[in-house]
Amino acid sequence: MEPLRFGLIGYGVIGKSHCKAVQTVPEAAQIVAVADLLEPNRQQAAADGAEKVYASDEELLADPRIEAVTVAVPTGLRDAIVLKALKRGKHVLFEKPPAMNAATIERFMALRGRLTAACGSGRVTFAPSVAAISRCVADGVLGPLRLVRIHVNKAAGKSPQKPPPPWRQSFCLNGGGILVNWGIYDLNYMMELTNWQLKPVSVMAQWWPVAGVYADRAADCSDADSHFVALIRCAGGEAIVFERGEFMPIHGQEQWQIVGGEGTLTMKMGGGKDKAVLWDQASAAEGVVSKTLWQGDDEFNGMAAQYVDFAQAVATGRAPRANLEQCLTMQRIFDAVYESARCGRSVQVGA
Ligand SMILES: NC(=O)c1ccc[n+]([C@@H]2O[C@H](COP(=O)([O-])OP(=O)(O)OC[C@H]3O[C@@H](n4cnc5c(N)ncnc54)[C@H](O)[C@@H]3O)[C@@H](O)[C@H]2O)c1
Incomplete structure:
Protein backbone atom coordinates (compact mmCIF):
# COMPACT_ATOMS: atom_id res chain seq x y z
CA MET A 1 0.00 0.00 0.00
CA GLU A 2 1.38 3.43 -0.97
CA PRO A 3 1.33 5.95 1.92
CA LEU A 4 -1.68 8.25 1.85
CA ARG A 5 -0.59 11.77 0.82
CA PHE A 6 -1.83 14.32 3.37
CA GLY A 7 -1.90 18.09 3.42
CA LEU A 8 -1.91 19.56 6.94
CA ILE A 9 -3.95 22.73 7.48
CA GLY A 10 -2.99 24.58 10.66
CA TYR A 11 0.56 24.37 12.03
CA GLY A 12 -0.09 25.57 15.58
CA VAL A 13 0.27 23.54 18.77
CA ILE A 14 -1.56 20.43 17.61
CA GLY A 15 -0.59 20.69 13.92
CA LYS A 16 3.06 20.23 14.90
CA SER A 17 2.10 17.08 16.88
CA HIS A 18 0.36 15.68 13.78
CA CYS A 19 3.50 16.24 11.74
CA LYS A 20 5.65 14.38 14.29
CA ALA A 21 3.13 11.52 14.58
CA VAL A 22 2.96 10.99 10.81
CA GLN A 23 6.76 10.81 10.62
CA THR A 24 6.56 7.65 12.80
CA VAL A 25 4.27 5.79 10.34
CA PRO A 26 5.81 6.55 6.90
CA GLU A 27 4.42 3.31 5.47
CA ALA A 28 0.83 4.53 6.11
CA ALA A 29 0.90 8.29 5.59
CA GLN A 30 3.08 11.22 4.61
CA ILE A 31 2.56 14.96 4.89
CA VAL A 32 3.39 16.49 1.53
CA ALA A 33 2.28 20.07 2.28
CA VAL A 34 1.39 22.36 5.16
CA ALA A 35 -0.75 25.51 5.18
CA ASP A 36 -0.82 28.14 7.89
CA LEU A 37 -1.86 31.78 7.94
CA LEU A 38 1.13 32.78 10.07
CA GLU A 39 4.61 33.21 8.59
CA PRO A 40 6.51 31.89 11.67
CA ASN A 41 4.45 28.67 11.58
CA ARG A 42 5.09 28.28 7.84
CA GLN A 43 8.83 28.71 8.44
CA GLN A 44 8.66 26.11 11.18
CA ALA A 45 6.81 23.68 8.89
CA ALA A 46 9.53 24.08 6.24
CA ALA A 47 12.22 23.53 8.88
CA ASP A 48 10.36 20.39 10.02
CA GLY A 49 10.57 18.95 6.51
CA ALA A 50 7.35 19.99 4.72
CA GLU A 51 8.00 19.70 0.94
CA LYS A 52 5.52 22.46 0.16
CA VAL A 53 4.23 25.28 2.36
CA TYR A 54 1.12 27.35 1.58
CA ALA A 55 -0.27 30.55 3.08
CA SER A 56 -3.91 29.47 2.88
CA ASP A 57 -6.12 26.40 3.00
CA GLU A 58 -7.43 27.28 -0.50
CA GLU A 59 -3.97 26.95 -2.07
CA LEU A 60 -3.33 23.66 -0.30
CA LEU A 61 -6.72 22.23 -1.32
CA ALA A 62 -5.93 23.08 -4.95
CA ASP A 63 -2.77 20.92 -4.85
CA PRO A 64 -3.66 17.81 -6.92
CA ARG A 65 -1.03 15.62 -5.20
CA ILE A 66 -2.96 15.80 -1.93
CA GLU A 67 -5.37 12.91 -1.36
CA ALA A 68 -6.34 13.69 2.25
CA VAL A 69 -6.19 16.66 4.60
CA THR A 70 -5.78 17.02 8.34
CA VAL A 71 -7.63 20.10 9.54
CA ALA A 72 -5.95 21.28 12.74
CA VAL A 73 -7.40 24.76 13.23
CA PRO A 74 -9.89 25.73 15.96
CA THR A 75 -13.44 24.47 15.39
CA GLY A 76 -15.01 27.83 14.64
CA LEU A 77 -12.64 28.17 11.65
CA ARG A 78 -12.48 24.47 10.84
CA ASP A 79 -15.98 23.51 9.75
CA ALA A 80 -15.85 25.64 6.60
CA ILE A 81 -12.49 24.12 5.62
CA VAL A 82 -13.79 20.56 6.15
CA LEU A 83 -16.75 21.33 3.88
CA LYS A 84 -14.46 22.80 1.19
CA ALA A 85 -12.12 19.78 1.42
CA LEU A 86 -14.98 17.28 1.00
CA LYS A 87 -16.31 19.28 -1.96
CA ARG A 88 -12.86 19.01 -3.55
CA GLY A 89 -12.86 15.23 -3.08
CA LYS A 90 -10.27 15.04 -0.29
CA HIS A 91 -10.50 12.56 2.58
CA VAL A 92 -10.61 14.51 5.85
CA LEU A 93 -9.17 13.86 9.29
CA PHE A 94 -10.25 16.77 11.45
CA GLU A 95 -9.25 17.80 14.94
CA LYS A 96 -11.63 17.60 17.87
CA PRO A 97 -14.25 18.78 18.86
CA PRO A 98 -16.02 17.25 15.83
CA ALA A 99 -17.88 20.43 14.81
CA MET A 100 -19.76 23.46 16.09
CA ASN A 101 -23.03 21.51 16.15
CA ALA A 102 -24.73 18.33 14.93
CA ALA A 103 -26.28 20.05 11.89
CA THR A 104 -22.77 20.73 10.57
CA ILE A 105 -21.82 17.07 10.89
CA GLU A 106 -24.94 16.20 8.90
CA ARG A 107 -23.65 18.58 6.19
CA PHE A 108 -20.29 16.75 6.24
CA MET A 109 -22.19 13.45 5.85
CA ALA A 110 -24.18 14.76 2.92
CA LEU A 111 -20.95 15.66 1.09
CA ARG A 112 -18.87 12.65 2.08
CA GLY A 113 -19.93 10.17 -0.61
CA ARG A 114 -17.23 7.48 -0.77
CA LEU A 115 -14.65 9.67 0.96
CA THR A 116 -13.28 8.85 4.42
CA ALA A 117 -13.78 11.35 7.25
CA ALA A 118 -12.93 11.03 10.94
CA CYS A 119 -12.31 13.08 14.08
CA GLY A 120 -9.06 13.19 16.07
CA SER A 121 -10.94 12.24 19.25
CA GLY A 122 -10.62 8.63 18.09
CA ARG A 123 -6.94 8.61 19.08
CA VAL A 124 -7.82 7.64 22.68
CA THR A 125 -9.37 4.38 21.49
CA PHE A 126 -6.09 2.79 20.39
CA ASN A 301 0.88 6.73 20.12
CA GLY A 302 -2.81 7.36 19.47
CA MET A 303 -2.23 10.01 16.85
CA ALA A 304 0.04 7.76 14.78
CA ALA A 305 -2.33 4.81 15.25
CA GLN A 306 -5.20 6.93 13.95
CA TYR A 307 -3.25 7.74 10.75
CA VAL A 308 -2.70 4.01 10.19
CA ASP A 309 -6.40 3.27 10.82
CA PHE A 310 -7.46 6.15 8.56
CA ALA A 311 -5.15 5.09 5.71
CA GLN A 312 -6.42 1.50 5.94
CA ALA A 313 -10.00 2.78 5.93
CA VAL A 314 -9.29 4.73 2.73
CA ALA A 315 -7.60 1.72 1.12
CA THR A 316 -10.32 -0.78 2.00
CA GLY A 317 -13.44 1.38 2.05
CA ARG A 318 -14.29 0.39 5.65
CA ALA A 319 -15.32 3.00 8.24
CA PRO A 320 -12.49 4.61 10.27
CA ARG A 321 -12.51 5.01 14.06
CA ALA A 322 -14.37 8.17 15.12
CA ASN A 323 -16.26 8.24 11.82
CA LEU A 324 -18.99 10.78 11.04
CA GLU A 325 -21.86 8.60 12.30
CA GLN A 326 -20.08 8.27 15.64
CA CYS A 327 -19.26 12.00 15.68
CA LEU A 328 -22.94 12.75 15.12
CA THR A 329 -23.96 10.59 18.11
CA MET A 330 -21.48 12.42 20.35
N1 LIG B 1 -3.53 22.55 21.88
C1 LIG B 1 -3.74 21.29 22.20
O1 LIG B 1 -3.11 20.72 23.09
C2 LIG B 1 -4.77 20.49 21.43
C3 LIG B 1 -4.85 19.11 21.68
C4 LIG B 1 -5.75 18.37 20.95
C5 LIG B 1 -6.57 18.98 20.03
N2 LIG B 1 -6.50 20.33 19.83
C6 LIG B 1 -7.46 20.93 18.89
O2 LIG B 1 -6.78 21.45 17.76
C7 LIG B 1 -7.39 22.66 17.30
C8 LIG B 1 -6.32 23.72 17.15
O3 LIG B 1 -5.71 23.92 18.41
P1 LIG B 1 -4.22 24.51 18.53
O4 LIG B 1 -3.92 24.52 19.98
O5 LIG B 1 -3.28 23.82 17.61
O6 LIG B 1 -4.48 26.00 18.01
P2 LIG B 1 -3.36 27.06 17.52
O7 LIG B 1 -4.02 28.39 17.62
O8 LIG B 1 -2.06 26.80 18.22
O9 LIG B 1 -3.12 26.67 15.99
C9 LIG B 1 -4.07 26.89 14.99
C10 LIG B 1 -3.31 27.25 13.73
O10 LIG B 1 -4.23 27.26 12.64
C11 LIG B 1 -3.85 28.29 11.75
N3 LIG B 1 -5.00 28.63 10.90
C12 LIG B 1 -6.18 29.14 11.25
N4 LIG B 1 -7.00 29.27 10.18
C13 LIG B 1 -6.29 28.79 9.12
C14 LIG B 1 -6.58 28.65 7.73
N5 LIG B 1 -7.76 29.01 7.21
N6 LIG B 1 -5.63 28.13 6.93
C15 LIG B 1 -4.43 27.76 7.43
N7 LIG B 1 -4.10 27.88 8.75
C16 LIG B 1 -5.02 28.38 9.57
C17 LIG B 1 -3.41 29.42 12.67
O11 LIG B 1 -2.58 30.35 12.01
C18 LIG B 1 -2.66 28.63 13.77
O12 LIG B 1 -1.28 28.52 13.50
C19 LIG B 1 -8.48 23.01 18.34
O13 LIG B 1 -9.73 22.68 17.80
C20 LIG B 1 -8.18 22.10 19.53
O14 LIG B 1 -9.36 21.64 20.17
C21 LIG B 1 -5.60 21.09 20.48
Missing part, protein backbone atom coordinates in the same frame (compact mmCIF):
# COMPACT_ATOMS: atom_id res chain seq x y z
CA ALA A 127 -4.84 2.00 23.93
CA PRO A 128 -4.00 -1.72 24.22
CA SER A 129 -6.50 -2.15 27.10
CA VAL A 130 -9.43 -0.92 24.99
CA ALA A 131 -9.75 -4.14 22.96
CA ALA A 132 -9.82 -6.27 26.15
CA ILE A 133 -12.51 -4.12 27.75
CA SER A 134 -14.73 -3.86 24.69
CA ARG A 135 -14.50 -7.66 24.17
CA CYS A 136 -15.51 -8.25 27.80
CA VAL A 137 -18.51 -5.92 27.38
CA ALA A 138 -19.46 -7.53 24.03
CA ASP A 139 -19.30 -11.01 25.57
CA GLY A 140 -21.94 -9.94 28.13
CA VAL A 141 -19.65 -10.70 31.07
CA LEU A 142 -21.05 -7.71 33.02
CA GLY A 143 -24.68 -8.77 32.50
CA PRO A 144 -27.11 -6.20 31.14
CA LEU A 145 -25.45 -2.76 31.07
CA ARG A 146 -26.85 -0.27 33.56
CA LEU A 147 -24.56 2.69 33.95
CA VAL A 148 -21.52 4.29 32.41
CA ARG A 149 -19.85 6.65 34.85
CA ILE A 150 -17.40 9.31 33.70
CA HIS A 151 -16.11 11.37 36.58
CA VAL A 152 -13.03 13.53 36.04
CA ASN A 153 -12.10 16.71 37.85
CA LYS A 154 -8.70 18.31 37.35
CA ALA A 155 -7.30 20.55 40.06
CA ALA A 156 -6.48 24.17 39.23
CA GLY A 157 -2.71 24.42 38.80
CA LYS A 158 -0.61 27.48 39.48
CA SER A 159 -1.51 30.78 37.83
CA PRO A 160 -0.58 30.46 34.10
CA GLN A 161 2.62 32.07 32.72
CA LYS A 162 1.19 32.43 29.20
CA PRO A 163 -2.21 33.83 28.17
CA PRO A 164 -4.78 31.00 27.78
CA PRO A 165 -5.87 30.18 24.19
CA PRO A 166 -8.96 32.27 23.28
CA TRP A 167 -10.75 29.27 21.68
CA ARG A 168 -10.62 27.10 24.78
CA GLN A 169 -13.86 28.17 26.53
CA SER A 170 -15.66 29.89 23.73
CA PHE A 171 -18.94 29.08 22.00
CA CYS A 172 -18.16 31.05 18.84
CA LEU A 173 -14.53 29.87 18.41
CA ASN A 174 -14.83 26.31 19.74
CA GLY A 175 -18.50 25.33 20.10
CA GLY A 176 -18.15 25.22 23.91
CA GLY A 177 -15.61 24.57 26.65
CA ILE A 178 -14.40 21.56 28.61
CA LEU A 179 -17.40 19.44 27.52
CA VAL A 180 -16.34 19.52 23.88
CA ASN A 181 -12.57 19.84 24.51
CA TRP A 182 -12.07 16.88 26.83
CA GLY A 183 -15.58 15.44 27.13
CA ILE A 184 -15.21 14.34 23.51
CA TYR A 185 -12.30 12.08 24.48
CA ASP A 186 -14.26 10.72 27.46
CA LEU A 187 -17.31 9.99 25.38
CA ASN A 188 -15.42 8.55 22.39
CA TYR A 189 -13.50 6.27 24.79
CA MET A 190 -16.60 5.05 26.66
CA MET A 191 -18.62 4.55 23.48
CA GLU A 192 -15.80 2.45 22.00
CA LEU A 193 -15.51 0.38 25.20
CA THR A 194 -19.25 -0.33 25.08
CA ASN A 195 -19.12 -1.07 21.32
CA TRP A 196 -21.31 1.93 20.42
CA GLN A 197 -24.37 0.05 21.72
CA LEU A 198 -25.66 2.93 23.88
CA LYS A 199 -28.32 5.00 22.13
CA PRO A 200 -28.75 8.29 24.00
CA VAL A 201 -32.34 9.61 24.09
CA SER A 202 -32.49 12.43 26.66
CA VAL A 203 -30.22 14.68 28.72
CA MET A 204 -30.54 16.68 31.92
CA ALA A 205 -27.50 18.87 32.47
CA GLN A 206 -25.89 21.89 34.07
CA TRP A 207 -22.59 23.69 33.48
CA TRP A 208 -20.53 26.41 35.17
CA PRO A 209 -17.87 28.86 33.88
CA VAL A 210 -14.41 29.09 35.39
CA ALA A 211 -14.69 30.34 39.00
CA GLY A 212 -13.78 33.97 39.72
CA VAL A 213 -10.75 32.99 41.81
CA TYR A 214 -9.29 31.23 38.74
CA ALA A 215 -10.32 33.88 36.18
CA ASP A 216 -6.75 34.13 34.80
CA ARG A 217 -7.04 30.51 33.52
CA ALA A 218 -9.54 31.62 30.86
CA ALA A 219 -9.19 34.24 28.11
CA ASP A 220 -11.17 37.47 28.56
CA CYS A 221 -13.64 36.53 25.81
CA SER A 222 -14.54 33.20 27.47
CA ASP A 223 -18.24 32.43 27.73
CA ALA A 224 -18.38 28.63 27.97
CA ASP A 225 -18.08 25.80 30.46
CA SER A 226 -15.12 24.75 32.55
CA HIS A 227 -17.22 22.26 34.58
CA PHE A 228 -20.38 20.33 33.66
CA VAL A 229 -22.54 17.46 34.84
CA ALA A 230 -25.06 15.53 32.74
CA LEU A 231 -27.39 12.58 33.19
CA ILE A 232 -27.94 10.90 29.82
CA ARG A 233 -30.70 8.28 29.51
CA CYS A 234 -30.30 5.68 26.76
CA ALA A 235 -32.86 3.70 24.76
CA GLY A 236 -32.12 0.34 26.43
CA GLY A 237 -32.66 1.71 29.94
CA GLU A 238 -28.93 2.40 30.46
CA ALA A 239 -27.68 5.75 31.76
CA ILE A 240 -24.47 7.75 31.45
CA VAL A 241 -23.48 9.97 34.39
CA PHE A 242 -20.97 12.40 32.97
CA GLU A 243 -19.00 15.01 34.91
CA ARG A 244 -15.76 16.75 34.05
CA GLY A 245 -14.20 19.91 35.38
CA GLU A 246 -10.94 21.78 34.84
CA PHE A 247 -9.44 24.50 37.05
CA MET A 248 -11.32 22.96 39.97
CA PRO A 249 -10.95 23.74 43.68
CA ILE A 250 -10.37 20.05 44.36
CA HIS A 251 -7.47 17.62 44.16
CA GLY A 252 -7.67 15.46 41.05
CA GLN A 253 -10.39 12.82 40.70
CA GLU A 254 -10.55 10.41 37.77
CA GLN A 255 -12.79 7.42 37.27
CA TRP A 256 -14.35 5.71 34.29
CA GLN A 257 -16.69 2.83 35.15
CA ILE A 258 -18.98 0.47 33.28
CA VAL A 259 -21.60 -1.01 35.59
CA GLY A 260 -23.71 -4.03 34.62
CA GLY A 261 -26.14 -6.17 36.59
CA GLU A 262 -23.43 -8.79 37.17
CA GLY A 263 -20.20 -6.85 37.31
CA THR A 264 -18.38 -3.53 37.12
CA LEU A 265 -15.22 -2.50 35.28
CA THR A 266 -13.11 0.41 36.53
CA MET A 267 -10.44 1.84 34.28
CA LYS A 268 -8.38 4.93 33.44
CA MET A 269 -8.34 6.61 30.05
CA GLY A 270 -4.99 7.38 28.42
CA GLY A 271 -1.65 5.67 28.39
CA GLY A 272 0.65 4.72 31.22
CA LYS A 273 2.88 2.01 32.54
CA ASP A 274 1.59 -0.87 34.64
CA LYS A 275 -2.08 -0.01 34.42
CA ALA A 276 -4.88 -2.26 35.56
CA VAL A 277 -8.54 -2.62 34.62
CA LEU A 278 -10.42 -3.77 37.73
CA TRP A 279 -13.30 -6.20 37.48
CA ASP A 280 -15.75 -6.48 40.36
CA GLN A 281 -17.78 -9.60 39.69
CA ALA A 282 -21.15 -10.44 41.25
CA SER A 283 -21.11 -13.62 43.33
CA ALA A 284 -24.30 -15.06 44.83
CA ALA A 285 -22.31 -16.52 47.72
CA GLU A 286 -19.65 -13.84 48.31
CA GLY A 287 -21.38 -10.66 47.20
CA VAL A 288 -18.58 -9.12 45.16
CA VAL A 289 -15.33 -10.75 44.06
CA SER A 290 -12.62 -8.40 42.78
CA LYS A 291 -10.30 -9.44 39.94
CA THR A 292 -8.04 -7.79 37.40
CA LEU A 293 -9.42 -7.96 33.87
CA TRP A 294 -6.30 -6.56 32.20
CA GLN A 295 -2.91 -5.40 33.43
CA GLY A 296 0.11 -4.09 31.55
CA ASP A 297 1.75 -1.11 29.92
CA ASP A 298 -1.06 0.78 28.20
CA GLU A 299 1.35 2.83 26.11
CA PHE A 300 0.49 3.89 22.60
CA GLN A 331 -22.20 15.90 18.99
CA ARG A 332 -25.95 15.39 19.50
CA ILE A 333 -25.21 14.72 23.18
CA PHE A 334 -23.14 17.93 23.40
CA ASP A 335 -25.88 19.96 21.75
CA ALA A 336 -28.44 18.47 24.17
CA VAL A 337 -26.24 19.17 27.21
CA TYR A 338 -25.92 22.84 26.30
CA GLU A 339 -29.61 23.10 25.46
CA SER A 340 -30.68 21.40 28.71
CA ALA A 341 -28.44 23.68 30.77
CA ARG A 342 -29.81 26.71 28.90
CA CYS A 343 -33.49 25.89 29.31
CA GLY A 344 -33.28 24.11 32.68
CA ARG A 345 -35.17 21.02 31.50
CA SER A 346 -34.57 17.54 30.17
CA VAL A 347 -33.90 17.65 26.39
CA GLN A 348 -34.33 14.95 23.74
CA VAL A 349 -31.06 13.99 22.03
CA GLY A 350 -31.12 14.86 18.34
CA ALA A 351 -34.39 16.76 18.66
